[in-house]
Amino acid sequence: MKTLLYIDGTVRSESRTKELADYLAAKIGGNIEYLRLSEENILPMDLKTLCEKEKLCQNKDFDDPYFKYAVQLASADEIILAAPYWDLSFPSAVKAYLERVCIVGLTFYYSNQGIPVGMCKGKKLYYVTTAGGTITDEAYGFGYVKALAQGMFGIDDVLMIKAENLDVFGSDVSKIMSDAKGKIDELFI
Ligand SMILES: Cc1cc2nc3c(=O)[nH]c(=O)nc-3n(C[C@H](O)[C@H](O)[C@H](O)COP(=O)(O)O)c2cc1C
Structure with missing residues (x-):
């Protein structure tokens, strides 16, 4: 499975x-590993954790709990990243998570030319987002995650599912949401 x-x-x-x-x-199914970032408390890297991480990486001590998120990401077949549209991007907990899973030797390695080569098994990532207004520029949220997934992790197929204008006065929120679910349905016909 x-x-x-x-x-x-x-x-x-x-x-x-x-x-x-x-x-x-629910549409994708399979064995679902659910990770709620707000309960994981992954902190941004400071000097202490950076030094600890580098030492662990040098020793290839990949069984250390520090790497559990990178190991989990590398072995998943498909990935959903749910991230609301905050300040043109996503909540900082998502960035802290992404920082934690960029691990040379687990999720990617560098070629002799210095180019990252993906080591993740999964080839598909769904980026799910909703926005109060319109997503005026995809570059900083979805675009960044897509670049990271494709350029570092080797996850080639990255697509965005979105619902916009949910906080705009007069918006028909239930219609916007059911239209977005309809788009999801279309992926599985
Ligand atoms: C901290 C914060 C920042 C936000 N920044 C934006 C923004 O830059 N542009 C926008 O259209 N909506 C913005 N919103 C509105 C959210 O994108 C919108 O309410 C979204 O549907 C929230 O997702 P959720 O229902 O999953 O929490 C922001 C909301 C919050 C709480």
Whole structure:
């Protein structure tokens, strides 16, 4: 059975992003590993953790708990990353997670030419997001995750599922959400 890693970067208990990602996860099925970032408390790297990490990497001590997220990502068959659109991007817990899983020797390595080569087994990542207004520039949220997935992890197939304008006065939120679910349905016909 394939393993679906569902990384939940949402924060609010009534998250619309989570509603869409849950819907997608149920469609994909398989063995779902659910990771709620707000409960993991992955801290940004400081000098102490950077030094510790570099030492562990030099010793190839990849059984250390520090690497558990990178090991999990590298072995997943498919990935969902649920991340609300915050400040043109996503919540900082998502960035802290991504920082934690960029590990030479686990999720990628450098070729002799210095180019990252992916080491992740999975070839598909779904980026699920919702926005209060319109996503005016995809570069800093979805675009960044796509570049990282394709350029570092070797996850070639990266697609975005989105619902926009949810906080715009007068918006028909239930229609926007059901349209987004309809787009998800179309992926599985
Ligand atoms: C901290 C924060 C920053 C936000 N920044 C933006 C933004 O830059 N552009 C936008 O359109 N909406 C922005 N929003 C609105 C959210 O994108 C919107 O409410 C979204 O649906 C929230 O997702 P959720 O329901 O999964 O929590 C922001 C909301 C919060 C709480």
